[in-house]
Amino acid sequence: xxxxxxxxxxxxxxxxxxxxxxxxxxxxxxxxxxxxxxxxxxxxxxxxxxxxxxxxxxxxxxxxxxxxxxxxxxxxxxxxxxxxxxxxxxxxxxxxxxxxxxxxxxxxxxxxxxxxxxxxxxxxxxxxxxxxxxxxxxxxxxxxxxx
Ligand code: FES
Numbered sequence: 001x002x003x004x005x006x007x008x009x010x011x012x013x014x015x016x017x018x019x020x021x022x023x024x025x026x027x028x029x030x031x032x033x034x035x036x037x038x039x040x041x042x043x044x045x046x047x048x049x050x051x052x053x054x055x056x057x058x059x060x061x062x063x064x065x066x067x068x069x070x071x072x073x074x075x076x077x078x079x080x081x082x083x084x085x086x087x088x089x090x091x092x093x094x095x096x097x098x099x100x101x102x103x104x105x106x107x108x109x110x111x112x113x114x115x116x117x118x119x120x121x122x123x124x125x126x127x128x129x130x131x132x133x134x135x136x137x138x139x140x141x142x143x144x145x146x147x
Contacts (some may be wrong), residue, residue: 019069040126045077053102056091056109061138066125067098068134069092069109077121077136078111089122098122 002054043061051057051070058067058080063081065088082089087102097114098107105116112121126137 046134077125084118
């Protein structure tokens with residue numbers, strides 16, 4: 001009889017411990033959301049003055065092509081991957097826009113769609129200029145311990 005009661009109590013205590021641990025985990029995630037763990041990698045992409053105003057420079061980041069565009073308001077960096085089906089876009093200097101040859105997609109120099117099937121603008125990276133050097137920031141793809 002008491003042995004059965006002991007096992008029964010053990011079950012209740014075990015369940016309580018699991019519930020408390022789950023609560024603590026949720027509480028920690030609430031206080032320190034995973035987003036706050038976002039880290040970025042900084043890449044030097046150009047020197048100021050290297051890209052004339054209104055022009056773009058293509059660079060490759062790993063295997064991903066990106067374009068650094070020099071506009072009136074400063075530098076912007078766009079992914080060279082078309083948002084339609086992932087082809088590589090081309091910068092057309094004479095037209096001042098991006099062109100995707102796969103299905104005739106067009107993006108203006110701000111990465112916005114101006115023609116063809118792409119459903120959304122080109123992906124854009126954060127840019128900062130420090131000491132006349134232009135850097136882009138790429139988010140690291142690490143997973144946190146709570147993932
Ligand atoms: Fe670029 Fe289709 S993949 S328009």
